[in-house]
Amino acid sequence: MMAMFHHCSMPLARAVLPSSRTRAIAAMSLATSSSPRKIPQSQVLLVPQAFRNELEEAGWKVGRSPIFNTVVAADGTVKLLLKLEDNRLIETVGIPVEDDKGSARLTACVSSQVGCPLRCSFCATGKGGFSRNLRSHEIVEQVLAIEDVFKRRVTNVVFMGMGEPMLNLKAVLEAHRCLNKHSI
Numbered sequence: 001m002m003a004m005f006h007h008c009s010m011p012l013a014r015a016v017l018p019s020s021r022t023r024a025i026a027a028m029s030l031a032t033s034s035s036p037r038k039i040p041q042s043q044v045l046l047v048p049q050a051f052r053n054e055l056e057e058a059g060w061k062v063g064r065s066p067i068f069n070t071v072v073a074a075d076g077t078v079k080l081l082l083k084l085e086d087n088r089l090i091e092t093v094g095i096p097v098e099d100d101k102g103s104a105r106l107t108a109c110v111s112s113q114v115g116c117p118l119r120c121s122f123c124a125t126g127k128g129g130f131s132r133n134l135r136s137h138e139i140v141e142q143v144l145a146i147e148d149v150f151k152r153r154v155t156n157v158v159f160m161g162m163g164e165p166m167l168n169l170k171a172v173l174e175a176h177r178c179l180n181k182h183s184i
């Protein structure tokens, strides 16, 4: 998976496929979310109920932000609005592209902040003001939501949604590492 940043920011790294850990988290999250996607029993068993209970008792949240709205464009691009735990909405976009050699890419364009403090004059997000930085899991789950909708893995991630990623670098880098980690 390749990650790229907003505007003049540079690509961070070439990456490998999402990790088994990410998949395990996804399975755990999906098993408890309102998502209609069916998870095979074998994947759900990756995270035993007792361990999930332990996580919840230790203060970890188990679950995913639900999709609040979906808009599908004629070219197959899908824009999702995810509703966060504090009821704020963020945008994430899935862009499927097939090149002339038949290679299929799926790019996730993710948000890094709720709103944006930079207020560029041409930008609707900037005009809406700034609420808060996203946490790393809120960035990762945008990629997982795109994978749910398209039912395949995302191949590229660009941080060109809401917000300026360099202003939320710690969470952006954590999300980047999670998405690119190959093994636990």
Ligand code: SF4
Residues within 6 Å of the ligand: 006, 116, 117, 118, 119, 120, 123, 124, 125, 126, 127, 161, 162, 163, 164
């Ligand atoms: S998201 Fe922020 S940095 Fe990006 S164009 Fe809009 S206001 Fe500018």
